[in-house]
Amino acid sequence: SQQGEEDPQALSIQEGENATMNCSYKTSINNLQWYRQNSGRGLVHLILIRSNEREKHSGRLRVTLDTSKKSSSLLITASRAADTASYFCATETQGGSEKLVFGKGTKLTVNP
Amino acid sequence: SQTIHQWPATLVQPVGSPLSLECTVEGTSNPNLYWYRQAAGRGLQLLFYSVGIGQISSEVPQNLSASRPQDRQFILSSKKLLLSDSGFYLCAWSVLGSGANVLTFGAGSRLTVL
Numbered sequence: 390s391q392q393g394e395e396d397p398q399a400l401s402i403q404e405g406e407n408a409t410m411n412c413s414y415k416t417s418i419n420n421l422q423w424y425r426q427n428s429g430r431g432l433v434h435l436i437l438i439r440s441n442e443r444e445k446h447s448g449r450l451r452v453t454l455d456t457s458k459k460s461s462s463l464l465i466t467a468s469r470a471a472d473t474a475s476y477f478c479a480t481e482t483q484g485g486s487e488k489l490v491f492g493k494g495t496k497l498t499v500n501p
Numbered sequence: 502s503q504t505i506h507q508w509p510a511t512l513v514q515p516v517g518s519p520l521s522l523e524c525t526v527e528g529t530s531n532p533n534l535y536w537y538r539q540a541a542g543r544g545l546q547l548l549f550y551s552v553g554i555g556q557i558s559s560e561v562p563q564n565l566s567a568s569r570p571q572d573r574q575f576i577l578s579s580k581k582l583l584l585s586d587s588g589f590y591l592c593a594w595s596v597l598g599s600g601a602n603v604l605t606f607g608a609g610s611r612l613t614v615l
Contacts, residue, residue, distance in 0.1 A: 420601050431507075431591055431606035432545075439601070477544065481602050487533055487552055488560075489604060493544035 394492050395478055401498040408465040410495040412478030413458075419481045421454055421461050422489065426475045435476075436463075470501045503528035507592045507607030514614055520565075520579040522610050524592030527573065532594040534575040535604065536567055539589040551575060587614045 396411045412421070420439045424432040438445045438454045438461065445452045451464040465472055475496045479489040504527045514520060526532050533552050537545040547560045549567035557567050564583050568576045575592060589611050593604040 422603065424604075429589075429609070429611075431608050432593075432604070434603050434605070437601055437603060479604075487558075487602065488535070488547055488550050489602060490547065491537075491545040 395476070395495040397495060398493070399496045399498070401500065402468055403500050404468060404470055406468055406499075408468050408472070408497055408499070410463045410476050410497070412461045412463070412492055414461075414478075414480045414492075415459065416480075417483045418456075419483055421452075422479045422481070423450075423452060423461075423463050424477045424479060424491075426477065426494070428474070432477065465497075468497075468499045470499050473497060473499045503594075503605065505592065505594055505605060505607045507610055509610060510608065512610060512612045514582050514612065516584055516614055517581050520577070520582050520586070520612070522577040522590055522592075522612075524575045524577075524607055525573055526594045529573070529594070529596055531572060532596050533602070534569060535593040535595075536575065536577050537591045537593065539591060539609075541588070545591065549577070582612075582614045584614050587612055 394413050402408055418440055420437050422437045423435045425435050426432045436447045436450055436452050438452045449466045454461045475494040477491050477494040479491045507524045535550045536548040538548055539545050551557050551569045554569055565579050589609050591609045592607040595602050595604050
């Protein structure tokens with residue numbers, strides 16, 4: 390079953406702009422992760438935020454987590470054409486730590 | 502360093518034929534192993550996961566099965582493929598560390614059933 394739902398489904402921006410993607414989920418979680426997938430390739434882990442954290446940074450990535458609203462956002466600052474990819478959130482639910490449940494993803498296009 | 506190999510990369514099979522996709526991991530011991538399927542334009546659906554040799558958990562009842570004959574080998578099979586089995590199959594591994602389950606994915610196997 391789908392746990393995370395990303396929003397928007399697709400996003401097109403110009404190089405240099407910021408890109409914001411949102412993820413909502415349904416059940417209590419241990420952590421939430423964001424992954425990136427280039428077209429036709431496997432997913433690559435970007436960043437993890439634990440349920441007791443509210444914000445995390447990694448390079449040009451900023452992730453926030455609001456457990457009261459069961460939502461997270463991924464911000465990519467100063468986007469580049471190479472950031473073009475699909476981005477997925479994945480949740481590790483409490484009591485089910487062996488598996489991650491992924492959303493449907495946001496397809497980001499960064500135009501040069 | 503750890504690596505994950507998944508093959509074949511591309512497969513075109515007729516309806517009713519068998520399927521075997523293989524995934525192996527190097528450089529780690531006793532990993533958790535996963536098979537996900539991604540239909541065109543959709544998210545990832547967890548099919549099977551395994552926390553040890555011979556231990557398989559199935560998430561979705563379907564035409565597929567999985568086996569883990571060795572610690573670092575995970576195989577996805579079908580006896581008779583359906584059109585609906587077409588998709589992009591991704592193998593992944595993880596080792597629980599620091600209380601978090603972070604997945605490392607293979608490059609994927611694209612299956613087209615005709």
